[in-house]
Amino acid sequence: MSNVYEERATMIAAGELQSFGPFGREHCKNHPNAVNLQLRQLQPASELWSSDGAAGLVGSLQEVTLQEKKRECWLLRKGSSVDSDEMEYDEELYAAGNMVIWSKGSKSQASHVYKAFTVDSPVQQALWCNFGIPQKKKDEQEILEKTVCIVQSSCVNVHSVTGKDFISPLPFQVSNLWPTKFGLLLERCFEHTTVCFSVFREPLPTVFSMLHPLDEIAPVVCRPTGLFEAARVQYVSDSTMKIVFSNCEPSIVMTYDTVQCIHSVWALRKVTPDEQSTVLKCPEQVDTPQGLMPPSFLTTHLRNVSRMDSPGSPFHCHALHNQNRMTSSPGLHSRTHSPSISSMAALSRSHSPGMAAPSFSVAARFNMSYHSSSPRGHSFLPSPNSTANESVLVPEMEPIVPDLCIEQLWSETASSHRSMSCQASKVFITSDLCENKYLCFLVESHQQLRCVKFIESNNPSQLIFASVATIPAKDAAPLQDIDAMLVLEANGSLVLYTGVTRVSKVFVPGLLSPTFSLSNHVTHLSTPMDSVSTPAKATGRHIGRLEEVAMPSPVSELRGSTKHHETSWLGDYTFQQSVPYIHALRDPVSSRVTLELSNGTMLRITIPEIATSEMVRKCLQAVRFILPKETAMKVLIKWYNIYNAPGGPSAHLEWNLFVTCFMTLMGYNTERLGWTRNLHFEVPLSPVIAPKKARPSDTGSDEDWDYMWCSDYHRQVVFRHACGAVSLESTDTSGCEESLSSTPALHLDPSAPLFPHIPALFYVLHLLYEELKLDELQRSGGRSLVGLLQQLARDLQLEEYIDLYWRDYPSFITTFKESCIIDQGQVCLAEPPCVFSWLSSCLRGEEVAPFPYLPGICERTKLLVLSYALYIIGDDNATSVDVSKYLAKLSAGGFVCTEKCNPCFSSRPSCMKPDAPNESLAVKLVVWLTSEGFTLKDLESVPFGVALPIRDAIYQCREQPCSDWSEDVCLLIGRQDLTKQAHKVTVAKGKAVSAPATTEAEEEEDGMTDLNQDVISLIWSQDLRVHEARRLLQSSRPVRVSVVHLPEVSDHEYIEEKENKLLQLCQRTMALPVGRGLFTLFSYHPVPTEPLPVPKLNLTGRAPPQNTMVDLNSGNIDVPPNMTSWSSFHNGVAAGLKIAPASQVDSAWIAYNKPKSPELANEYAGFLMALGLNGHLTKLATLNIHDYLTKGHEMTSIGLLLGVSAAKLSTMDMSITRLLSIHIPALLPPTSTELDVPHNVQVAAVVGIGLVYQGTGHRHNAEVLLAEIGRPPGPEMEYCTDRESYSLAAGLALGMVCLGHGSNLIGMSDLNVPEQLYQYMVGGHRRTHAGINREKHKSPSYQIKEGDTINVDVTCPGATLALAMIYLKTNNRSIADWLKAPDTMFLLDFIKPEFLLLRTLARCIIMWDEILPNSEWVSSNVPQIIQENIGNPVVSEDLNMETLAQAHDYIIAGACMAVGFRFAGSANSDAFDCLVRRFVSNPSTGHYNLQTCLSMVLLALSMVMAGSGNLKVLQLCRFLHKRTSGEMNYGFHMAHHMALGLLFLGGGRYTLSTSNSAIAALLCALYPHFPAHSTDNRYHLQALRHLGVLAAEPRLLVPVDVDTLKPCYALLDVTYKETPWYEETTVELMAPTMLPELQLLKKVKVKGPRYWELSIDMSKGTQHLESILSRDGVLYVKLRAGQLPYKDDPRGWKSLLAPNVNNRNSEVRTFKVQTSWLSTYNPILLWCKRGTTCFYKRDTLALFSAILYECVTQENPEMLPTYIAIDQAVRTLEQTEMCETFALWQMRLVLELCESRVLQHRLREGAQGRGLLLSSEFLPVMKNSADGTLDRWLTGDHVLRSYMSGQSLTEDMLSNMLACFLVYHSIPCLSKLSATHLEGSTSFPELLLKFSQLGIPVRALLRLGPLLLGTAGFWTGQLAC
Secondary structure, three states: OOOOOOOOEOOEEOEEEEEOOOHHHHHHHOOOOHHHHOHHHHOOHHHOEOOOOOOOEOOOHHHOOHHHHOOEEEEEEEOOOOOOOOOOOEEEEEEEOOEEEEEEEOOOOOOEEEEEEEOOOOOOEEEEEEEEEOOOOOOOOOEEEEEEEEEOOOEEEEEEOOOOEEEEEOOOOEEEEEEOOOOEEEEEOOOOOOOOOOOOOOOOOOEEEEOOOOOOOEEOEEEOOOOOOOOOOEEOOOOOEEEEEEEOOOOEEEEEEOOOOEEEEEEEEEOOHHHHHHHHOOOOOOOOOOOOOOOOHHHHHHHHHHOOOOOOOHHHHHHHHOOOOOOOOOOEEOOOOOOOOOHHHHHHOOOOOOOOOOOOOOOOOOOOOOOOOOOHHHOOOOOOOOOHHHHOOOOOOEEOOOOEEEEEEEEOOOOOOOOOOOOOOEEEEEEOOOOOEEEEEEEHHHOEEEEEEEEEOOOOOOEEEEEEEEEEOOEEEEEHHHOEEEEEOOOOOEEEEEOOEEEEEEEOOOOOOOOOOOOOOOOOOOOHHHHOOOOHHHHHHHHHHOOOOOOOOHHHHHHOHHHHHOOOHHHOHHHHHHOOOEEEEEEEEOOEEEEEEOOOOEEEEEOOOOOOOHHHHHHHHHHHHHOOHHHHHHHHHHHHHHHOOOOOOOHHHHHHHHHHHHHHHHOOOOOOOHHHHHHHHHOOOOOOOOOOEOOOOOOOOHHHHHHHHHOHHHHHHHHHHHHOOOOOOOOOOHHHHHHHHHOOOEEOOOOOOOHHHHHHHHHHHHHHHHHHHOOHHHHHHHHHHHHHHHHHHHHOOOHHHHHHHHHHOHHHHOOOOOOEEOOOOOOOOOOOOOHHHHHHHHHHOOOEOOEEEOOOOOHHHHHHHHHHHHHOOOOOOOOOOOHHHHEEEEOOOOOOEOOOOOHHHHOEOOOOOOOOOHHHHHHHHHHHHHHOOOOHHHHHOOOHHHHHHHHHHHHHHHHOOEOOOOHHHHHHOOOHHHHHHHOOOOOOOOOOOOOOOOOHHHHOOOOOOOOOHHHHHHHOOOOOHHHHHHHHHOOOOOEEOOOOOOOOOOHHHHHHHHHHHHHHHHHHHHHHHHHHHHHOOOOEOOOOOOOOOOOOOOOOEEEOOOOEEEOHHHOOOOOOOOOOHHHHHHHHHHHHHOEOOOOOOOHHHHHHOOOOOHHHHHHHHHHHHHHHHOOOHHHOOHHHHHHHHHOOOHHHHHHHHHHHHHHOOOOOOHHHHHHHHOOOHHHOOOOOOOOOOOHHHHHHHHHHHHHHOOOOOOHHHHHHHHHHHOOOOOOOOOOOOOHHHHHHHHHHHHHHHOOOOOOOOOOOHHHOHHHHHHHHHHOOEOOOOOOOOHHHHOOOOOOOOOOOEOOHHHHHHHHHHHHHHHOOOOOOHHHHHHOOOOOOHHHHOOOOHHHHHHHHHHHHHHOHHHOOOOHHHHHHOOOHHHHHHOOOOOOOOOOOHHHHHHHHHHHHHHHHHHHHHHOOOOOOHHHHHHHHHHHHOOOOOOHHHHHHHHHHHHHHHHHHOOOOOOHHHHHHHHHHHOOOOOOOOHHHHHHHHHHHHHHOHHHHOEEEOOOHHHHHHHHHHOOOOOOOOOOOOOOOOHHHHHHHHHHEEEOEEEEEEOOOOOEOOEEEEEEEOOOOOOOOEEEEEEEOEEOOOHHHEEEEEEOOOOEOOEEEEHHHOOHHHHHHHHOOOEEEEOEOOOOOOOOOOOOOOOOOOOOOOOOOOOOOOOOOOOHHHHHHHHHHHHHHHHHOOOOOOHHHHHHHHHHHHHHHHOOOHHHHHHHHHHHHHHHHHHOOOOOOOHHHHHHHHHHHHHHOHHHHHHHHHHOOOOOOOOOOOHHHHHHHHHHHHHHHHHOOOOHHHHHHOOOOOOOOOOOHHHHHHHHHOOOOOHHHHHHOOHHHOOOHHHHHHHHHHHOOOHHHHHHHHHHHHOHHHHHHHHHHO
16 A cells, blocks of 8 residues: 555655756856866865865865855846747856856756856946837837846946947946846945045935936935935935845835944835926025035046046045035036037046046045034035035036936834844845735844835835734745745745745755754644644654644744744754755745755755646635635645645646645535545545645654554545446446435534635636636636536525536536535525626627626636627727626625626616627727737637627628738738738848840849849739840940941051940940939848949940950040049949848948959949938948048048938938038138138038938028029139039029928028029129128139129029029919010020020929929910910011020920929829920920930939839830930930939839929939030039939839738729819729829728738828838738639639539639648548548538638638537537537527627628628528427427426436527526416416516527417417417
């Protein structure tokens, strides 16, 4: 028998004993720096090396000095990573020497290094800390930055998990750092040396805070509580106050006063503005008694340290000796003023790590000065003779504002007897099993653990501290996971406490208890529980062997707690020396703790949990909830001791043990109840309920055998061998029956602890049972629980409950017959709550009373009840304000309903709202379920009948989703497309575009290989236009030089002729990169480890037929110098513009791309400008910018200045402004040194000012730029060349600064901006130069004689465009009239035709709303004199026809440009047709004019069709591309290829915007005077041509199939808002498509039937669509099942739905199967297939084929299990094998849902006639089958009549089918039936009335009527009706 069972001593056993050593220690041994750090000194005591490095072993731990011990330290904590695969793991932070090792490890994975750090000086402290990063928006939560802080003597290194590193210098020596909720607390170190001691000294603050590593260290203020200091706020400057503990939640700090020896607790919070002003305010009167704001002593000290003043300098001494005692301490501080250096930098950036902060004496702490003798408590008051003169040290005073405040919450009461060394050595927060919280601190000197109970009030920052309990302890550690703490008593015993209640001793296997060999034992109180079942001999024997007895009651334990250390542990010192004992506890994590033994080794143990079975855990939660806290605590401790006794039960036997324990505590004798006695047949465990004891040895004794022989357990084992094992379900053995029949009724023990609470416990366990019924995975637990519940219901004589359990488990409940007597009188419980009945009542539209639930335990009940209330009843407020209408919450700690429902709600009609919009209810339900954390996984475990309404709501939301739902909602409704969209994933790039005939080597070179081929092939699937555009724009291959060798031409001349031809072709090649940059815009994501590939600019040629090389460097012809400099620049820009804005680019990568050879410097300059245009140049370090500019390379300066300006568009960034001002003489002070800045760099800087200040209306810059438009040439040679480009740049910049302001130029009325610009435009007398640079312009130029008049040729273009931009879109007619073309021949002669183009363009974009896309409007801009005479054969001699013709062409070109701007990016067909006609019908007025006008019209066409790749425009571009001879110069080629680039902008993904900013950028880029040759910058700086990129915006919407992640076609409905020009319109587009400008749209919708519908509503804002478009325009769509993509099936003839849907045979047809559910339901398909041969007939196969077809076509694969479950339920019913009615309940709910008239009406009204999810054919078949089975059972003389009449039924009569009938037909319980006297009914109408009162459906009446009335009477009555 000893093999079967072994008695053990009473204590709990710790598990998983392991030897422990910090992982970091092992890792450090292998560290490369290990030798230097002498880590050999860090071994355990037995292996320690001596400190001098000698090899001698140190004998014991005591010989190691304290300093050596401190060299290593480590922290352990519970892992908190969300994305880790491990559910639970430990993290260790180990510090030794100069190293810190952060490692992770878990049960399933060995420890591994996560991060390792090595620092310069020894690590003083290492800790984890979370810093909050505040968000810009107020309502957004702070982002937590998780970091490791490594403290060195002079700085703190902060390393975040995201890879950020910070170094925060320390301005003083720090003694300790404390992590808090808000950041770090720093405690200043005190050294008692008197440096510059002064009695006048104000004490410095001692505690500082740092909210972020980049923030300034600020002093902490405190608000103490006291008689005289109630409202006092002051700095924490008490040097005797030491922090001993900090905590994040709740945010508290514990301090210790070293003088008063008192611990205090403070709440740590953010400081309020009032408190800030209190400590910072400066008194107005000099002689106020409160004293003065101290001069910046703290900051003087801090910042002088930073400035390297030595502590002994005269300044310091002066500062120290003249400090007087003042109130608010360091409020005001001097600060070095620098606009560019942050406050943190001013504090300590220059602090040298090598220099320690000076330390000051703390002898003058508080009022030890002779000036004031105020008592210690009022030490913050000032001394009376403070004067203002003494305080004024530094003229600049600026405060360091405090961030945090500590507010006193609690202080220890001072005891009369105290020792000086009683600071708490360990502080922690723990909670007990009843959720009380305690702050515990260990006072080692008294060997006490003091536990302060605290309660969290409604205000989170206010904690209420209650009583203090003292536990004798040598050490302690909290065990967070099991709500307990482990206490090491003075005698070395380990004891488990929960809160302040002792639980039991802890037995550590393999570690001898220290009291075994001691002579004197502790005498213990005996409690009634000691003798429950343990024989007296055994008890006495074990008391002799072991000091701990069975678990005493908590009350007596507390009374006797002071006796626990009567035995002196130090009494037997020899024992202490010889046997290792537990010396300390450390590193508690979850339920694990490390034991430090006296010999230096460490052991890690795990304290077991209170329960492992989920079922037992829930029961314990319910018990704890309902019982008073004291009783609950006793019960939980009792259970804990029984369950965790050494050798306790395994997990699957846990429930049996729980039932036995629980019933015993209620007063049952489980030995005499048959079913509980039989539980022990399965449990290798004595029926003794008292905790078992652990033996110190394996040897037994005779008394043990005697005890075993006499025990009940022995008799049971013998009986078991005789009868065989008996299962739980059939407990009625004949032996039991005989014994029971002869025994009298059993009485419960009234003295049992739970006896008074039996009704309450029964009720909560019943509610738990109802909760378990709602979870398929927990239903087996419900079956176990029902055995216990039926026993309690029998004994409480609750017939209705027994009836309910019998209906649920008919065959199981009938096996129980025993009952006991409970002497409590008649227990009155309400009608048994049944959750299925409640939901059924909802569906039938009946009255529903609030359903009782246990908060925190019955969460699923709450969820489903409220879901039905919201969706079925239609109450919008069910989940918010009206919760109490549907749920009655039980109160904790007592069996009373706290939320007494309002009488009008106690029984309320189910007010269904047929008119409630069903879609909104479905949406509300789904969104609410998601907010409650409900997922699809949870839905799968909800019974199928209960889940059906939720599935219906989900299906409706799936059909009509909202685009801005959260990712969780999209997951719940099964829309993977929306989930992916919410997850922000970009589409994978397709293969590169490759022209058919090119090889791979050639592909790599042309810079156009990164376009997304998948998208391009969808946009232009019919032709190869993209390949053609790529061919036209490639510049990396030699050009074909075709020159016919005439016979008369010599070879030399022929070579020259070929080279001249090549020079003409090179003009075109050099212009190509500008267009290529637009074509490949933002199409490439660079690899950070590789340089950016820049295609070569190839200026060589190949001459057919021999394919000989033609080169310009042969010297045969003259080639212009520096011809390729600007083309290289453009090539670099084109390469850089490929980089997408979302790419990962950093400063190092930008510098990494810098070329080695100086020939490539121009390319790199262009690359820098491109990085600015795509926003990456902001990442370039300031040092690198300075480095590039100091090189003096002109191109680099131009690219960099324009780049950084574009990157900082409209920001008014001061650092960039300073950078630009250096290059603009007008912005420098008049006395500044003349800088030799190249002219082109000045032009770039001026435009840069316009970009940085765009739209700001900045007064000073506007004034300077206005003057710069007319800047006169200087007296020497300065400002004389290329003046036009500078004036134009100033005009463009002025226009950008005042962009769109019109007449609202605030503060500029005195500048007369429009009048001045008008004068610059038309000419006149020059005004005197105003501003600070007027001295420079006094002397006239010696070279250029302009006199006093304005040179209009220089100033007109800039002034015209400035006027246009200032009044852009303002429709200001008076300004527009200034710009009208002259209508007289005389005036026309005075204006350049180019200026007419500019004026027309400017006038039209001012009158923006009047631009119309037709020829009539274009012609209306031409003056009448020109209109009348152009084309007129008879012309007056006074008219110059050439002038008129030129004016006509340029005005028309200007109007066409205006049409291009107005309809940019719109692909407007009217504008396109109008411009194409103008292009074709352009009259000729000379080649140059013709080309200029054609170029402008072509650019206008490209602007309108930007990104569309229009074929007609491509043909025009190709036509002009081929023309290389004659006057076709570099500038015209540039214009044509810019047009081509705009046409395919960004590979068709981008188009142009018409915002003000975009118009300004396009005016800069498309200025209608193009360069004559490649080095021409006279009229317009070539670099500005690239600013057009700023006007590009992504508007291509690309549908991507969420399953294949490939782009696809999808139909869109795009709805335009109503405008003055057209009504609200919806157009159908096939995506991928370019969307119109978003502000014009109202809605974008993905149409069916191929794809799931998706609507993006713009009425809520365009942010959602903008975010989609910015992420490559990817819109995830989901293909419906049975459908094929448009690419595979353009007409929809191949889809599954195309054939006749009625032909539902079992043949296989091809259709797309969703991979997401095919794997899930594969077994079902196999099962259906198998049914053909094994189980089912053909009709079954046909039925399931139809079901499968319907699920697939309706996209409802999740309904398959419901169909199968219904079918299985009906089949089980047919075979009369239903031993539980659960499936029938679900069937009934499904039928009631489908029959719910109001719901059906709502569905028909709200969902376009669509019914419920289930097939309309399937349910009637199933219902008919179930009805037929039950009707057949009903025939004959029936038991149902006996049941309805209330007769007592035998066990044979209580059949399963009876229960099935009652459940299926909604027959109420017997008590209700008897109350309505059904038996007395004589007629059918009377019966109908009574049935309707009971809520029994008519279908049940038709079956019960013949039984109750007799068949004849029933039919007679029915006919009479």
